[in-house]
Amino acid sequence: MNVTILTCMRRAQELKNSDSARLDVELLLAHIFDKDRSYLYTWPEKCLTEDQQEQFESLLGERLKGKPIAHLLGHREFWGLSFEVDASTLIPRPDTETLVEAALSLSLPIEAKVIDLGTGTGAIAMALASEKPSWHLLAVDHSQAAVNLAQRNQQRLQLSNVIVQSSDWFNDIEDSGYHLIVSNPPYIDKNDPHLAQGDVRFEPLTALVAEDEGLADIRHILHQGRQYLLPYGWLMLEHGYRQGAAVFQLFEEFGYQQVKTLQDFGYNDRVTMGQFVG
Ligand SMILES: C[S@@+](CC[C@H](N)C(=O)[O-])C[C@H]1O[C@@H](n2cnc3c(N)ncnc32)[C@H](O)[C@@H]1O
CATH class of the missing domain: 1.10.8.10 (Ubiquitin-associated (UBA) domain)
Structure with a gap:
């Protein structure tokens, strides 16, 4: 037949x-x-x-x-760009476009210096680099496999304003004086039942899970980030839909100002940002 x-x-x-x-x-x-x-x-x-x-x-x-469709096809679209994906990191999610949109709406200098921490496929860094060719993006991840993947994406997308390197959060970042730090860090609690459902079963726990009810990496980035930002620099983090209030409070505890939480396309708290006055 x-x-x-x-x-x-x-x-x-x-x-x-x-x-x-x-x-x-x-x-x-x-x-x-x-x-x-x-x-x-x-x-x-x-x-x-x-x-x-x-x-x-x-x-x-x-x-x-x-097995996730993105893994079967080997790619996923994010911000209108095609990203190679593999099992080393998160498959880019539409919710993360909320963070990209918010970063692009800031009034930053033409040659702004920006870090994307935990870049994974490079989705956030490449989306920003494609919209702002004069920004200088540093994209880091602690997973060497993710760094290799992001480098392949950077080369295929021909975004010469992005440097991808390995770093455990800020540990291997040599310079400071950044205008903006963005991150979609691991933020899921290790007991969250969502970890046993759908695509996330095929993604590495190191890309998903953080201690302290999912807040440990967020806390670390807020703490360390202050040394890497210029006065009035912005820090912007994606987080879980139930973490809005807790993350907002952490931004304030670490001395960030103008703190606000933004919602994603499904009206869930998704991104919190604040400015470090210095
Ligand atoms: C939720 S995924 C986000 C990936 C990508 N930024 C995105 O939005 O699609 C978190 C990423 O953080 C990386 N990561 C986890 N712990 C890290 C650490 N200590 N230092 C640097 N990157 C880390 C993981 O390897 C993973 O790629």
Whole structure:
């Protein structure tokens, strides 16, 4: 029997554990044909070759086991840019675009110096660098595999205003005098039941989990960040949707001013920022 695009699309009903089953199958097929999704609707009767059928069965099988679509495709879009992803770090999330938007809305000098701590794929740093070619971005991660991944993304996206290097938070950052520090650090409590659900099961705990109910890395960054900021420099952190009040209080405890918490597209507290007057 001929296996067509349409018959494959109908296999979405097998993906009972996914809340985006139809989209998942479309993305897998578009990947196999190396076309965008509109191709599938234009040519529903097109037959898959034997190789394509094997590839489809293998990818669908992996998806049935819960493997994230981004890992199966090898990339994920963030801020309109395509990022290579792998198991070394977090798959970029749409919520993080709230932080990018907030950073871009600040009035910073043309040649602002900016750090992205825990850069992962490089999503935040590259998004900022693509919008502000004259900013100087330093993107760091403690995972060498994540640093390698972010470097590949930087080269593919041809963003010459980003330097990616390895560092355990600020430990290997040599200079100071930054206008802005941004970070989406690990902030999930180790007992959070979400860790056993969905895509996060395939992401490393070192990218997700922090001590002290998820606040340990946030506290560390707020504490150390003050030495790296210029007077009136900004620090901006992504956090969990229930951590808004606690993170706001930490910003104030560490002496930051003009503190505010911003909500993501789902109206959840997501980003808190403050200015270090010095
Ligand atoms: C939540 S992920 C965010 C990744 C990326 N910035 C994003 O928004 O998609 C946190 C990142 O922090 C990194 N990280 C964890 N502990 C770190 C540390 N001590 N120093 C530097 N990076 C760290 C992890 O490797 C991971 O890439």
